[in-house]
Every structure is written in C-alpha cells, then in structure tokens.
Amino acid sequence: MDLRFTETQEILKKMARDFLTKECPKTLVRKLEQSEEGYSPEVWRKMAELGWMGLIIPEEYGGMGYTFQDLVVLLEEIGRNILPGPLIATITSTFLILEAGTEEQKKELLPKIAQGELILTTALLEDDGVFDASGITVKATPKGDDFVINGTKLFVEMAHVANHIICITRTKDGIVTEKGITLFIVDAKATGISCEVMPTIAADKLCEVRFKNVTVRKKNMLGKIDEGWPIVEMMLRKGAIAKCAESLGAIETCVEMTVAYSKERTQYERPIGAFQALQHKMADMWTAMETSRYLIYEAAWMESEGLPCAKEASMAKAYVNEVYKDTAKWAVRLHGAIATSADHDIPFYYRRSKAADIAFGGTDFHREIVAQKIGLA
C-alpha cells in the first residue's frame, strides 16, 4: 500500500497546474461563460499538444496510454482552476468508444480525439431527467441498412460545438427498461439535428438536442443492438469518479482561498481567522476535503486496476456531491458579502458545485446504488 502519487503523476500534476495558471486565468473563465462557444479553441489546441484528450487512449491509437488514475490526477488540477470546455464530455464519450467500439471505429475516431480534432459528447438525459434506463425514449428505428432517430435529448454537454454525439436510444420496448438500449455515434451536424443551449447555473453549455428523422448508418452503432445499457453504466461509473476528481480540485481551492482570506481580512483588530467560530468551520471543510480525497483515490485505484467498483464509485459520487456543495457554500459564507459578488472567484465554484452534483447522477441516485450494493433487499 502506498497512497502517494507516482512520479509520472507528480509531473502531470505540476504540468497541469502551470499550464492552467498561465493559459486559463479567471478572466478567461468569466469570458468563456458569457461566450456562445463556452470554450477556447486556442486553449483546446494547446491541451491537445499536451496530450490531455488522448491521455487514456492507448498509444496504438495515437494516445498517451496513461491509466484512469492518472486521468484523475489531471482532472483534480482542472477542477482546482476551472476549465470551461468539452474535455470531460469528450473523455467520457471516449470511454464508450474504448469499451464498445469496433476496430474500425477506434481507428477512425481515437487518433483524431487524441489530436484535439474532434469534440464528442454523449446524449443520455431526456424529458424526465432520470439517470436510469427508464428515461430513455428517443427512438432509433431500423430502415434498410440505416437507423432513423427521433426524439429530444436534454442536458447534453457542449453539444453545440461537438463533432459527434453519442446518442443513447431505445430500439426495443419492454418491461425491463435496461433491455433495448442502443448507442449510435451521430454526426452532430447531420440533417434533422437541432441544438439549443440551455441557461444553467454553471453556464456550462448544456444543450437541448432535437433529433428529427436523423439517419445514422448501421456501422455507426456503438456496441451491440439492444444491449447498450451496461456500457452506459460503465460510462456513468467512470464519469462519476472523473467528476469527483474535478470536484475535489474545486474543494481544495475553496478551502485554500477561504483560509488565505481569513488571515488577511481584519475585523475587531485581528484577522477573522483568529476566531474559533471560523477556525472550526475551516477545520471541518478541511476534514471533509481529506475524507473525499481518499475515497475518490480508492475508487480511482480500483477502476484503474479493473476491480469491480460500482459500489465505491457511487459512494464517492454520493459523498463528494454533498461535500462540494457544502464546502463551496461555507467558502461564500466565511468570505462574507464579498463572495456574493459576481466579480469574485468563489461564486464560480459555488455555482459549479450544483452542476457537478447533477452530472453522472445526483446524490440520491448513487445512494440507491449503494443501498443495493451493501445488501439491502
């Protein structure tokens, strides 16, 4: 047992911190939130040069061949800084291709993803907003060698700038909702697709994507027909851990900024950090951060080793969701009025804590998985 980062991970971490500090200042984050695209193509290109989009793609497909654990290290840094853009959407879509793609699909898509030439996103949620298979109603109907997709997806991250959308469709109705789910890689600019950005708390460009008689070739099916749900579960599991890592970085920033400010800000002729009412709250924030950290690292290690970790991933997500919201809330509270201003950096984290909570399944969704895994009938 050794809970330290490897040398490679330390290098990756330092490189990411330096890069983001330089290339992604909060002035840019603020600008991107207000922009239509929601990401910087220039920073995206530079990230590709560093190999981030291809980090977990095997070398034979033009990637770096790093482990899932290494990815977690990178995402923690990204979360510390906040980097708006389609990185997590592209990486989680990559999980699907790596898991279920044919050799042809991998050869075609993965090198381009690694090069930063393709932005991908995955369309899961629909009208009723649930993360289980019962929510999937967008239909894919066979028509000759093709399929025709009809219906509306919601909360599709960065779909407005994506090159491909992995659409999770229903190809068969039945009592068991997990059966009859099929995934397709759809050209985001295909005829019949329309996309509209939804106004959300984190301004993170979640989109409504409407499919109207969208034709997709059978060869663009990802995985087997009707048997797509286990792949989606895999993506939700890995995505949950990945999101936790990003949240952990954000939690770190919230704690550090609050502690630093409490040492500077003077009231009653002393730094406010000298008051135990604040000290104990900050100690609690720190404790919550550390408990989150090792829970996430444990899940990431298990995922990296290929060990079954649906329980640990859901435990991490259910736990970190609440810690992030709570830590960001207290960061605002301990800063006082100043952190309620749009010009302050803490609100970025507070707003994002809600978005992070929802992504890849909210707290109650993951608690139900945990309830099953601990043996509740």
Added chain:
Amino acid sequence: MDLSLTDEQKVRKQEFNDVCKELEKKKPPSYLGFETIYEYDEAWEYNLYCAKEFAKKGWLALGWPPEYGGKGDMMDRVLFAEARGYYGIPGVDIFGVQMLAPTLLQAASEEIKREFLPPIARGEVMWCELWSEPNAGSDLASLSTTAIKKGDEYIINGQKTWNTGALKADWGFGVFKTDPDARKHHNMTFILHDMKLPGITIRPIPYLDGHAPYCEVYFDDVHVPAKNIVGQEHEGWAVVNLLAGFERSGINEIMSMIRGLEDLVEFCNKTKRHGQPLAKNSLVRNRLAELACGLEAARALAYRVADLQNRNEMSLMDASAGKIFFSELGERFAFLATDILGPYGQVKTSRWAPLDGVWERMFHEHFITTVSMGTNEIQRNIIAWYGLGLPRMR
C-alpha cells in the same frame, strides 16, 4: 497510488481474521464491546484470555523493533486492528499496547524499555492513563497533582479523573507536576506507577447509563521510584504530545461500525414493518447508504493515516481529521440505527432488544470517542492552528 496488499500481507490478514473469528465464538454473554471489559469480571477475563492468545502469536508487539520482541510492521498492526474491530475482539490494551508501548520505544531509557515492554508484549500487565484532573481537561497543562522528588522517590498527591479502567488496571502512566515553580509545559514529568501502591484510592464514576468504565483516582502520599519516568524530568509535556499522536487512525472503530452496518442491513432485510421488509423503505435505504458512504470515506482516510505512520511521516492534521470524522460518524450511526429500530431503539440488552441491544449502548457510548483522546473541538483547533496556520487563541 496503490492500495493493494502484498501476498504476505494477504496471508497475515487471513490469519488475523481466522483467529479473531474463532475468538468471537468464545465471547461471554456479558461482553458487549470494548467498554464492557471494565464492568464485568467475566468480560475482563475474556479480555485477558484474548490478550494471552494474541501474545502467543507475538501480535501485541507488531511493529516493534525485533530487539524488544517485535515482529511485523505498522501495516500488520492496521490489518490486525481491522480484524479485531470487525469481530469486536478485545485483548489489545488500548493504553499499554497502543499508547504506552510506542511512546516507550521512542522516548524511554533503555532500562525502562527493558523493564516495561516485555510484560506488555506478553499480555500480562494492563495499563490505565492518568492525565485529566477535575480542573485540567482539554487544558491539560494546567494540571495540579504534584509529584515531589524526595531522595530516590516521587511523592504524589492530588487527584486524577476520567481514568478508563483504572479499577482493573495493574499499572498507570500519568503526568504530574514535578516542578511547581517552573513555567507551564516545562513543569511536569511522565511517570509510571503500580496502581496497587499504598495511598491510591480508586472510585468508579457512574457513566450516564449507570455503567462505570471511568474512574477517579486519588493520590495521598504515594511513593513511586524516581527511575520510573519516561523522557526527561520536568519535560513530560513533550511525552504527552508524542503519545497523543499514536494510534488515532480509528481503523478498529471503523471496522466495528462496518460490522454494525452489515448486521443492521440483515436486520432490515428480515424485519417487516407495514407489511414489507424495512429494507424496502426508501428513507431507510437512503439514510443507510449515506452512512455507508461516510464509513468508506472514514476507512480510506484511516488507510491514509496508517500509510503515513508506516513511513514515519505522521501528520497531526490527518490524524485529527480522522478522529473527528470517525467519532462523529459513530454519533450519527447511533442516532440513525436507533431511529430505524423505532421503539426498540431504547431497549437495553434483554429479550426485547434487537441486535443484543448494541444500539441502545451506542446511543451513549459514542461520547467516549468524541470526548476522549482530545475532544473533537480540540482536534479542530489542532487542524486550524498547526495545519491551516491560523492564529492561536490568546
């Protein structure tokens, strides 16, 4: 990051588990968890029996240097604590084995080590701690019980309190004011003494449920050999701080809660309310799942603390965070479990009590972890002052 165990560790883990599982079968009815060893003779005998069994295998000296009879390393100690926690097995004297022994190894003279370590390793001598006083709790350095040197003895006078298991213990370790004129933190000495010495009076303090794990100890001209000190004379504060850093990973308590959760899940699966298993109640599911997440987080942090200890990189902050977290998790668990049990949550061990009445006990026993070993409020100060670098209270 690598959380895997080596093949050798897996083998030892299995052995720790096998032995503890066997010992579990020999629990007397009055033994209902660690605190009960101080209350019932039968439970105390069981504690001594387990200690002897562990001593035979050398497990009371895990992580000690070989020259003092040690074997294995800190990781073995963690795996052993996990097994004991899960099966609820006593026999590892929290004061002698877990607190005093590592302190002696780091701070005591060779003579003291040679005299006191072997009986601890053999499971023969049980210890208690004599720190708090009626007017010195969290602010321990303001203690007033004196040990005045006279010839080759210290003469101790005063009162200690909240001494867990003092009525059963053979020996005690305490801090006493040896130089009343010196400044705070440089006026006390860490002294070891026989609890049966003339002049010592021990009284049980009824705990809020009527049991008595705690005692108060009176000293009336108690003569202790002057050689029985740890660290430098008048510098006992440094020893106190050293000792306080040991064994706060909480892995034992966490595994005990993990077992408690398993038992409670089984109870919910087979107990019907409103015509269906309690396990089907979505509130029960949600609340138990929330607790399970916290438990896993606590365990992960405990591994972190153990990993640091193993590499001699002990972080006070992490240890304090772990202590706060697992002890408050224990509070929440007790509240939650007694909620789920409904009216049965108030029943003491008896034919009416589900799960041996463990949750009624836990409803008050959790204070033992939140209040002792440095209250959680003091732990928060430690994190704030020493970890986050915030200004100290004036």
